[in-house]
Amino acid sequence: MTRRTNMPDASFQTLLFRGRLPLIIGALLLFMAFYDRSFFIPENLINIVSYSSINGLLAVGMTLLMISREFDISVGSNLVLSGVIAVQVASRFGATAGFVAGIASGAVMGLINGLLVAKANINSFISTLGTMVIYQGVAFALTDMKPVACNLPAFQGLAEREFLGLPAPIVYFLSVATVLWLALKFTRVGKNAYAIGGNIQGCRNLGINVDGWRIGYFIICGGCASFAGVILASRLGAASATFGENVALVVIAAIVLGGVPLSGGAGSMPGVIGAILLLGLIDSMTFYLNVFGYYQKLFWALLLIGVVVFDVVYARRENRRLELAELLLLKREPGRENTEVTS
Amino acid sequence: MTFHRFVFRLALPLAVILSIGGCDSRSPLTEKPKMTFGVSMSTFTSPYASAAVKEFKRFTQEQGCGLIILDAQNDIQREAFNIDNLMAKRVGAILVNTVDSKGSRASLRKAARRGIPVICFNSSVDRPEELGVRAYSGPQYYEQAVSAARVAIQHNPKAKVVMITGEPGYSAANEREKGFTDMLAKDGLGMKMLDIQTANWMRENAQRVMSDFITKFGRDIDIVYSQDDNMTAGAVNALKAAGYQRDHRPFVISIGAMADGLPLVRDGWIDSTIMQSPKEEAQLAVNVALKVLRGEQPETFKNHFMTTSPVGRDNVAEIIALHLWD
Numbered sequence: 240m241t242r243r244t245n246m247p248d249a250s251f252q253t254l255l256f257r258g259r260l261p262l263i264i265g266a267l268l269l270f271m272a273f274y275d276r277s278f279f280i281p282e283n284l285i286n287i288v289s290y291s292s293i294n295g296l297l298a299v300g301m302t303l304l305m306i307s308r309e310f311d312i313s314v315g316s317n318l319v320l321s322g323v324i325a326v327q328v329a330s331r332f333g334a335t336a337g338f339v340a341g342i343a344s345g346a347v348m349g350l351i352n353g354l355l356v357a358k359a360n361i362n363s364f365i366s367t368l369g370t371m372v373i374y375q376g377v378a379f380a381l382t383d384m385k386p387v388a389c390n391l392p393a394f395q396g397l398a399e400r401e402f403l404g405l406p407a408p409i410v411y412f413l414s415v416a417t418v419l420w421l422a423l424k425f426t427r428v429g430k431n432a433y434a435i436g437g438n439i440q441g442c443r444n445l446g447i448n449v450d451g452w453r454i455g456y457f458i459i460c461g462g463c464a465s466f467a468g469v470i471l472a473s474r475l476g477a478a479s480a481t482f483g484e485n486v487a488l489v490v491i492a493a494i495v496l497g498g499v500p501l502s503g504g505a506g507s508m509p510g511v512i513g514a515i516l517l518l519g520l521i522d523s524m525t526f527y528l529n530v531f532g533y534y535q536k537l538f539w540a541l542l543l544i545g546v547v548v549f550d551v552v553y554a555r556r557e558n559r560r561l562e563l564a565e566l567l568l569l570k571r572e573p574g575r576e577n578t579e580v581t582s
Numbered sequence: 583m584t585f586h587r588f589v590f591r592l593a594l595p596l597a598v599i600l601s602i603g604g605c606d607s608r609s610p611l612t613e614k615p616k617m618t619f620g621v622s623m624s625t626f627t628s629p630y631a632s633a634a635v636k637e638f639k640r641f642t643q644e645q646g647c648g649l650i651i652l653d654a655q656n657d658i659q660r661e662a663f664n665i666d667n668l669m670a671k672r673v674g675a676i677l678v679n680t681v682d683s684k685g686s687r688a689s690l691r692k693a694a695r696r697g698i699p700v701i702c703f704n705s706s707v708d709r710p711e712e713l714g715v716r717a718y719s720g721p722q723y724y725e726q727a728v729s730a731a732r733v734a735i736q737h738n739p740k741a742k743v744v745m746i747t748g749e750p751g752y753s754a755a756n757e758r759e760k761g762f763t764d765m766l767a768k769d770g771l772g773m774k775m776l777d778i779q780t781a782n783w784m785r786e787n788a789q790r791v792m793s794d795f796i797t798k799f800g801r802d803i804d805i806v807y808s809q810d811d812n813m814t815a816g817a818v819n820a821l822k823a824a825g826y827q828r829d830h831r832p833f834v835i836s837i838g839a840m841a842d843g844l845p846l847v848r849d850g851w852i853d854s855t856i857m858q859s860p861k862e863e864a865q866l867a868v869n870v871a872l873k874v875l876r877g878e879q880p881e882t883f884k885n886h887f888m889t890t891s892p893v894g895r896d897n898v899a900e901i902i903a904l905h906l907w908d
Contacts, residue, residue, distance in 0.1 A: 283670040290663045384750040384780070386684040388708075395688070475658060477684040481749075526652070526667050533626060533635075535653065 259553060260497075260513040263546055267520055271527065278527050285406065291519035292412035293318075293467045295512065297490045298497075299416045300463025302511050303423060304456040305494050308436040308503025309363040311352055311457065314464040315486035316374035321345040321465030322472035323378045323480065326389040334393035338469055345465015346458050348374055353457030357450035371487070378480040386479035389472075398474035408470050415463060420508035432456060436503025493518055496547070517546070617675075618648030619871060620668030622661055624681045624705065626653040628783070629812065629840055630860050633906070634679075634704070637864035645868065647674075658685040665689040675699040675871040683707050683753045690715055699874045703867035705753045711883035719870040719886040720863055723754045726856045726890050727761025730835050731770065733854045733892060734762075734805050737833050740772040741804035744795045746817060748809045749782045758809045758837060776803065781813045785842075788816030789823075796824045803832045811836050811843025811855055818851045839893045839901055847898045857891045859906045 271278040297314050304311055311317075321341040329337025348370065355366035389395075402410045423429030431452050434442050442449050472478040497514035499506030521542050530538045621638055625631055635651060642649040650673060654661035661681045666689070668676050676693050680686035680702055687707045694700045694714030702710055704720045734741065745762065748755035759778065766773050776799050781787035788808060795803060806821075808814040814836035821831050828850050836843055836855040846852040870886050873879050893901050 277671070280670060283667070286663070286666045286670055290659070290666070293659065386682050388684040388687075471659060474688060475662065475685045476688045477658075477682070479658065479682055479685050481656070522663075523667065526650075526664075529650065531651075 259550055260510060260517065263550065264513065264517055264520060267517075267524065271524060275527050278523075283523065283527075285409070287519045287523045288409050288412075288516065289406045290522075291515050292408035293471055294486065294490055294493065294518070295412045295515040296415055296463050296467040296470070297486060298493050298511050298515050299412075299419050299508065300460045300467075301490060302494055302497075302499060302506065302508060303419065303428070303432050304460045305491075305499045305501075306423075306429075306432040306436045306503055306506050307453060307456050308439070309356055309453060309456070310491060310501075311349075311363065311367045311460050311464075312487040312491070313348065313352060313367040313371035313374055314460065314490060316371045316378065317345050317348045317461055317464040318468035318471065318486060319478070319480055320348070320374045320378040320381075320468070322468035322478035323381050323387060325469045325472050326387050326394075326478040327381065329389045329391060329394045330387075334391050334397070337389070337394060338397065341469040341472070342462060342465045345468065346462045348465070349458040349461020350454065352461065353454030356457065357453045375480065382478075382480050384480060386477050388477040390476055395473055395476050398470050408474065411466070411470060415466070416508060416512055419459070423508055428455075433504055436505070438504075489518065518543075521546075616646060616648050617875070618650060618671070618673045619675055619677060619868065620665075620671065620673035621649065621651040621677045621679075621867075622654055622664045622668065623651065623679045624654050624661070625656050629842065630704075630838075631679075633841075633860035634864045637861045638868070641865050641868055645872070647868075654681050656681055658682050661686060662689040665693055669693055669696055669698060673698070675701060675875055677701045677703055677867050677871055679704045680707050680753075681705075683756070687713055699871065701867060701871050701874065703870075704863060707753070715883060716874045717870050717879065717884050717886055719866045720888060721858050721890050722885075722887040723757035724761040725887075726837050726858070727758040728765045729856055729890070729892055730758075730807060730837060730854070731762045731765030734807065734833070734835055735765070735770040735773070737853070738773075738804055739770060741833070742774045742776050742799070742802050743805045743807055744776050744792075744799065744803050745778040746788050746791050746806070746808040746813050747778060747780045748813070750780055752783075755780075755783075755809060762807060781808075781816065783810060783813060785812050785816035785819075788813035789820045790816075792817040792820035793824065796820060805833045805835060807835045809837055811838040811840035811846075811852070814852055814855070815842045815846060818846055821851075839906070841906075844893070844898060844902050847893060847895060848902065850895065853894065855893045857893050857901065858888070859904070861906055862888055 277283070297318065301311055301314065321344050324344045325337040325341030327337075328340040352363075352367050352370055355361050355370070356363045359366075398407050400407045423432065431442070431447060434447065435449055435452060439449060468478075493514045494506070494511050495501060496517070497506065497511035499511065521539055524542070525535045525538050528538075619642055623631055623635065626635060638649060638651055650668065650671065652664040652668070654664055658681050661678075665676060665678065669692075676698055678686070678690065678700065680690070683706070690700050690702070690707060690710070691713040694716075700713075700715045702715055702718045702720075706718045706720075707713070707715070710718060734743065743766075745759065747759055750756075763775070766775065777795060779791045779794070781791045792806070795806075806814075806817055808817050814834060818834065821834075826832075831851075834852045834854075836852050837858070839855050839857045839859075843852060843855050847855055866886060866888060870879075
């Protein structure tokens with residue numbers, strides 16, 4: 240019986256935002272519609288998505304990894320270092336070489352993380368904390384702590400061009416997200432992530448190359464982070480070793496909000512994309528509600544916690560209603576018990 | 583959750599909003615007669631910033647203007663987001679205390695190309711005139727450093743100096759280093775620079791850097807030059823901790839005349855600092871913006887520098903009485 244298996248269970252992460260995320264986003268938008276209609280000028284809506292794109296790329300890249308029960312807190316440093324490498328290579332060998340070098344370096348950083356976790360068996364929190372500091376240190380050394388600039392029009396064109404009136408970063412983000420979403424849903428890439436996150440020993444027993452896949456997820460995560468870094472560097476025409484600190488926490492928070500539990504094994508791409516958009520929306524709301532500077536962070540955090548509390552309460556009520564419905568159904572249709580036991 | 587359910591659930595509230603007329607591009611703000619200024623600060627969490635933010639609020643109100651003031655949290659991406667938001671809000675002018683002399687250029691150029699007057703205050707970017715930025719207002723960091731170097735040379739033309747710098751990448755840090763070293767190369771040939779280290783504008787870091795200097799060079803240090811009073815306060819702490827007495831210690835030169843620095847000047851732990859009032863700076867920035875908007879500045883780009891004068895033990899009482907940092 241499908242209803243019972245789909246029923247939200249009581250753990251925090253799986254309850255979160257299962258299907259309610261669009262409702263929450265809708266409610267916030269509705270509120271803004273009454274508060275300040277200028278919020279809905281296309282320019283602002285595009286701004287929100289455009290600025291969510293960088294964190295979005297980091298998040299969709301890390302989703303596979305978190306589903307397989309690992310995470311990567313070095314993404315912020317990866318973003319910074321690949322941006323620096325892209326700028327420095329581009330100034331010497333041209334824009335295309337810069338892009339390639341930037342993204343390749345990110346994939347290598349992912350590979351190193353993957354080897355440390357899968358082959359050396361170091362907990363991903365410790366190993367990526369270590370590489371976070373190393374990557375940032377390399378970026379400091381390469382730049383002498385000073386911002387580096389690349390004014391080649393071709394380099395800045397990557398992020399400044401538009402497709403069908405949409406800024407390029409949005410298009411890159413949505414394309415990568417779609418590819419990863421399809422991969423997660425329909426291919427072995429996704430199925431193995433769920434399986435490894437759910438039961439790693441079981442997967443080993445089944446003969447799945449667990450280590451290989453995990454290294455692969457780290458490379459995807461690193462590649463996405465460096466793509467984000469290259470886009471950021473291109474948009475700003477510069478890179479600096481101090482750009483992307485504290486990014487990892489926001490990204491991991493977004494993924495958990497989007498329904499991927501820290502213990503792995505579950506979650507979906509639309510949920511993560513929705514959570515990233517929600518964070519961007521809240522960010523922009525603090526601005527449009529004209530919250531004064533010093534209270535912006537406070538407001539942002541309160542709104543975020545408010546959303547989660549609402550969600551948990553709402554989920555509990557829905558859960559109870561489902562249980563009630565189950566009970567009523569059981570009473571009306573005797574003989575159903577058997578089907579439930581088997582499901 | 584399946585994707586079509588996601589879309590379906592989003593579609594309903596969206597439809598309501600659009601039917602209310604959400605896509606109306608006339609902002610209520612632009613219909614108000616008063617001018618609104620958009621200000622992006624590199625950070626809100628420094629003594630300079632909190633004094634400047636207060637003064638921006640007070641002074642724009644006094645001028646009958648609106649104000650949107652945003653914190654870039656020292657993050658270049660957030661600064662770009664803030665500036666885009668201010669453009670979407672159709673503010674009359676954008677005043678930016680830039681985060682990074684290179685990394686902030688792209689956002690400023692974008693705003694200037696839209697025809698919104700852009701004014702940099704307190705910190706600027708490389709070659710602002712090329713981007714269409716109309717003005718810089720604020721202190722002339724290079725000159726501050728030159729005055730500091732003059733004080734140093736006057737004190738002891740054969741001194742050995744250590745320097746504590748602000749965050750690399752800030753125009754203030756770069757200029758306050760360049761102005762000092764240029765002046766030494768010109769008039770202070772007998773002087774020797776022992777070491778230059780950064781403390782990122784942080785007092786704790788400065789205390790650590792100064793302790794390292796004392797361990798490394800000991801009594802060789804004749805002059806300590808630190809790029810702002812906040813860091814100088816940390817350096818003074820390190821001197822005290824190392825057992826230096828008020829009257830037997832290296833000569834201490836600072837910049838800023840900040841709330842933490844002035845009492846130390848009065849008590850005799852800092853020998854010289856350079857005046858820089860955050861109130862005057864905020865007022866100057868708004869006045870420059872008004873000037874540009876009224877068409878009273880014919881030049882495409884102009885520097886509007888503040889007056890900066892040295893503060894020593896002789897005049898510190900008057901400066902404290904001004905309550906610059908309240």
